Amino acid sequence: MANYWLMKSEPNAFSIEDLKALPKQTDMWDGVRNYQARNIMRDQMQKGDKVFFYHSNATPPGIVGIAEIASDEAYPDPTQFDEKSKYYDPKSDPEKPRWFLVDVKFVEDLPMISLEQLKANPKLSEMKVVQKGARLSVQPVTEAEWSEVLAMAKVNI
DNA sequence: GCCAACGTTGGC
């Protein structure tokens, strides 16, 4: 059964426009250095799962589109072994990689649903992204939350 | 730029 997720990215670093502009509209979701987020990518995500693409540290922050998981399974994040990468992790053993990632493919743009709008919707009061101090960059989304956000997107057009 | 919330590190 397909699941739903929300993945955060700072548009200054990597925006949904950047993903859309790639030849295959697909990219490695590299740089995640949080164990909880890694575990979700490594253990729970399946090819074809749908993802809300969220712009954090943006004005305003919010959901800007839909992507989907495009790799059959998670695999080691190559940037952890790249000394020139800002994501280099000298403590990660190539024989036993610490960080995993999935490929993410662009699906469609949505009219921005701002964090403010998400917070204002009582049906989304349990959604992870609206919780205070919710820093996790890869989050599960329930089917009800997914549908509700899509309904909000239609109104935003 | 500030700072609250939270995760990680490392001394003990």
Next chain:
DNA sequence: GCCAACGTTGGC
């Protein structure tokens, strides 16, 4: 294994 210090995230 505790917990203080430190670093990062991310809204504002």
